[in-house]
Each structure stands twice: as C-alpha cells, then as structure tokens.
Amino acid sequence: MKILVTGGAGFIGSAVVRHLINDTDHTVINVDKLTYAGNLTSIEMVSRSPRYSFCQADICDRMAIEQIMVEYQPDAIMHLAAESHVDRSIDGPGEFIQTNIVGTYTLLEVARSYWQGMNEKQKKAFRFHHISTDEVYGDLEGPEDLFTEDTSYAPSSPYSASKASSDHLVRAWQRTYDLPVVVTNCSNNYGPFHFPEKLIPHVIINALQGKPLPIYGKGDQIRDWLYVEDHARALVRVLQEGAVGETYNIGGHNERQNIEVVITICSILEELMPENPYSRTGGNESGFEGLITYVTDRPGHDVRYAIDAGKIQRDLGWVPEETFESGIRKTVEWYLANQDWWQNVLNGGYKLGRLGKGES
Structure with a gap:
C-alpha cells in the first residue's frame, strides 16, 4: 500500500514511519507541519528509501493536503498529527483546538472527497486510521477498573478534550458518509526519539x-506504559486487519506510578553510569x-489510566x-547512546535545515 502518515516526524509517527520502511514493503508519504515537536532526524535513517517521501504541510491547510492526495494517490491514511502535551494545552489551548479538531475535520473532508472519487475496489480497500489516546476516557476510580472500547468519554484537559472531539468527528464521518475508518486509543508511550x-x-x-x-x-x-515500537506494530496491524468502524484500545499491560517510573530510571542509571558525579559511586x-523534587500538582491531573487491550x-x-522492565532499560540505554540527538533538540539545532513547504 501507499500510506499517508500525518505527523510522521513526531514521536509515535516517526516510529510508525521507521517500522513501515524497515519492516514492510509499504510506501510512506510523511506529511508533517514540523512544529516544535517535529524532528526529521528521527527518521533520517529511512529518509533515503525510494519508498519514502516527505511533504511539509499543515493538516489545516486544505489546499495543500488536497494537492498531496492528488500527487501521491495513497491507499490509506494514518492520522497521527496532533498537539499532545497536557501542560502546553493548559497554558495555551487554542493550538490544540485548531490542530486536533479543525485539522482532523479538514483531513476528513479531503479524505472523503478523495475516497468518493475512487472506483469500487479502491473504495473497499481504503482506510482512514485515526490514532488517539486513552486520556479521552478521563481517569479510573477503582484499582481494578480498566478502560474498554465502550468506556464513556470524560476528558479532563484541553488536550484530551480536543482529542475526544476528533474521535467523535471521525466516527461521525463513518456513520454519516460511510468513510471507512478505524480508531485506536493508546496508553502512555515511551521509547527512543521521545521529545x-x-x-x-x-x-x-x-x-x-544533575x-x-x-x-x-x-x-x-x-x-499504563506502552513501548513505542510495540505501538507502531499494533497500529500497522490495525490498519491492515482492523474492521471498518471498530475501535481498538492499545496498551502495554504495564501499570506503574510515576514515582516508580522515576526510581526505576534512577536505578538503571546507577548501574550504567557509575562514574557520573550524581551517582552514588560518583560521589x-x-x-x-x-535529585527527585516534588512540585505542585497539575490542574485537573487524572489519577489513574489503565487499558484493557x-x-x-x-x-x-x-x-x-516489551515488558516495562525491558522497554525502560532499552530506552535509558538509547538516550545514553544518542546524546547528540537530544542535545540537538535541547539547543534547537534540530530545527535548522528543514525542507521548504512541499519539498520531498
């Protein structure tokens, strides 16, 4: 298939792009606006593949998206482009409304027009895969409760509310216009190339x-922590085999308190970086x-998420x-081995040399 991936320079999107190029025979058209979280170095290792193309475009720009659809004629869309940081949504919700709601609406309308122009065989094969989050469900009360695909929506932040809105739009376009969609809601991702x-x-x-x-x-x-490369495999599986109109929850089966996560990271660093001046053996x-410091809690902070996958x-x-133990170790080892990548993010160097709009 030719798959158009929106947000393919982001954290999860780049993992999907790498998986599609490295582990499948599919062709990828990566459409990304390159906001602060878009990083082309995260897909540099596959960017020279003849099955990969990049287009810098905003999903809110209908004309640009229409041109890309006409030029590349994709067989499917995997929609990952989104503003996704809760703290940023609290400080400035406007961008989240624009990208996550208006952007998804624009993409749906372009996809609908494109799909209606297909022949019957192409129509039957086409998919619009909308990638969402478990945060749309709000938080859980009982210690044994789990989010299922039928859990009612109760978003707590501007971010999760905007994603809930986009989920509703996608399902409405399937119900009203018969657009062949699938929806996935995932738990917290982690792994290499995380902003x-x-x-x-x-x-x-x-x-x-220090x-x-x-x-x-x-x-x-x-x-519930989900290793990003496991998530990428799940998303491609849903695209290829998921039933039209269905929702699939994707979780890692790894529930941890935030403090547990931090202590685990500290423990691994003690083992791998004994000479670091901030380790025990380093002095x-x-x-x-x-170094752990407790700060005032975030407004409207959900207490517990856990997915029934x-x-x-x-x-x-x-x-x-991946278990949490294997995945978190791989993640720490990756950040130790790829300090140039995250230093480049911290100093803003990753923003230099970006392609102009429409170049590929």
Missing part, C-alpha cells in the same frame, strides 16, 4: 545533568534519587513484545 519535555526522557536527561527530577504531587499517578551520597489481542493477535 525531552515528556516525563521519561525529561527525567533521564535531567539526571545525567538537575532536579520534578514529580507532580506525590507521584502516585498511575499510567553523590543519595545518588540520582536524591484484550480486543486487539483476540481479534488481531497483537500483544506487546
């Missing part, structure tokens, strides 16, 4: 530099854990390959 503002890379990088490791409240918020009496296992045979 440093997010919890796990932020903690790793701050620890290496900076505070900020923890919201008591750090007792629980998340810091309390080690990396001594039984449906995708039963229907499509997908299960995560």
Whole structure:
C-alpha cells in the first residue's frame, strides 16, 4: 500500500514511519507541519528509501493536503498529527483546538472527497486510521477498573478534550458518509526519539545533568506504559486487519506510578553510569534519587489510566513484545547512546535545515 502518515516526524509517527520502511514493503508519504515537536532526524535513517517521501504541510491547510492526495494517490491514511502535551494545552489551548479538531475535520473532508472519487475496489480497500489516546476516557476510580472500547468519554484537559472531539468527528464521518475508518486509543508511550519535555526522557536527561527530577504531587499517578515500537506494530496491524468502524484500545499491560517510573530510571542509571558525579559511586551520597523534587500538582491531573487491550489481542493477535522492565532499560540505554540527538533538540539545532513547504 501507499500510506499517508500525518505527523510522521513526531514521536509515535516517526516510529510508525521507521517500522513501515524497515519492516514492510509499504510506501510512506510523511506529511508533517514540523512544529516544535517535529524532528526529521528521527527518521533520517529511512529518509533515503525510494519508498519514502516527505511533504511539509499543515493538516489545516486544505489546499495543500488536497494537492498531496492528488500527487501521491495513497491507499490509506494514518492520522497521527496532533498537539499532545497536557501542560502546553493548559497554558495555551487554542493550538490544540485548531490542530486536533479543525485539522482532523479538514483531513476528513479531503479524505472523503478523495475516497468518493475512487472506483469500487479502491473504495473497499481504503482506510482512514485515526490514532488517539486513552486520556479521552478521563481517569479510573477503582484499582481494578480498566478502560474498554465502550468506556464513556470524560476528558479532563484541553488536550484530551480536543482529542475526544476528533474521535467523535471521525466516527461521525463513518456513520454519516460511510468513510471507512478505524480508531485506536493508546496508553502512555515511551521509547527512543521521545521529545525531552515528556516525563521519561525529561527525567533521564535531567539526571545525567544533575538537575532536579520534578514529580507532580506525590507521584502516585498511575499510567499504563506502552513501548513505542510495540505501538507502531499494533497500529500497522490495525490498519491492515482492523474492521471498518471498530475501535481498538492499545496498551502495554504495564501499570506503574510515576514515582516508580522515576526510581526505576534512577536505578538503571546507577548501574550504567557509575562514574557520573550524581551517582552514588560518583560521589553523590543519595545518588540520582536524591535529585527527585516534588512540585505542585497539575490542574485537573487524572489519577489513574489503565487499558484493557484484550480486543486487539483476540481479534488481531497483537500483544506487546516489551515488558516495562525491558522497554525502560532499552530506552535509558538509547538516550545514553544518542546524546547528540537530544542535545540537538535541547539547543534547537534540530530545527535548522528543514525542507521548504512541499519539498520531498
């Protein structure tokens, strides 16, 4: 297939692009606006493939998206482009409304027009895969509760509300116009090429530099952690084999409190970086854990997320390959081995040399 991936220079999108180029025979058209979180170095290793093309465009720009669809004639769309950081959505919700809601609407309308112009065989094969989050469900009350595909939406932040809105739009376009869609809602992702503002890379990088490791409240918020490369495999599986109109929850089966995650990272760093001046053997009496700092909790902070991923296992045979223990170790090792990548992000160097609009 020729697959148009929106947001393919982002964290999850780049993992999808790398997986499609490295592990399948599909062709990829990567459409990304290249906001602050878009990083072409995350896909540099596949960018020279003859099956890969890049187009810099905003999904809110209907004319640009229409031109890309006409030029590349994709067989499917994987829609990952989104503003995704909760703290940023609290400080400035406008961009989240524009990208996540208006952008998804624009993409749906372009896809609908494009799909209606196909012959019957092409129409039947076409898919619009909308990638969303478990945050649309709000948080869980009981310790044994899990989000299922039928859980009612109760978003808590401007980010999750905007993603909930986009989910509703996608399902409405399927119900009203018969556009062949599939929807996935995932738990918290982590792994290589994660933008440093997010919890796990932020903690790793701050620890290496001896900076505070900020923890919201008591750090007792629980998340289900999903290794990003497991997620990429799941998304392609859903695109290829998922039933039209269905929703699939994708989780890592790895619930951890935020404080547990941070302590685990500190423990791995103690083992791998014994000479670091902020480790115990490097001279810091309390080690990396001594850098943990508790800060005022985020407004409207959900307490617990946990996904029931039984449906995708039963229907499509997908299960995560990584445990939290194996995935978090791989992640820490990657950040230690790729300091040039995250240093380039921190100093803004990754923004230099970007392609002009429409170039590929």
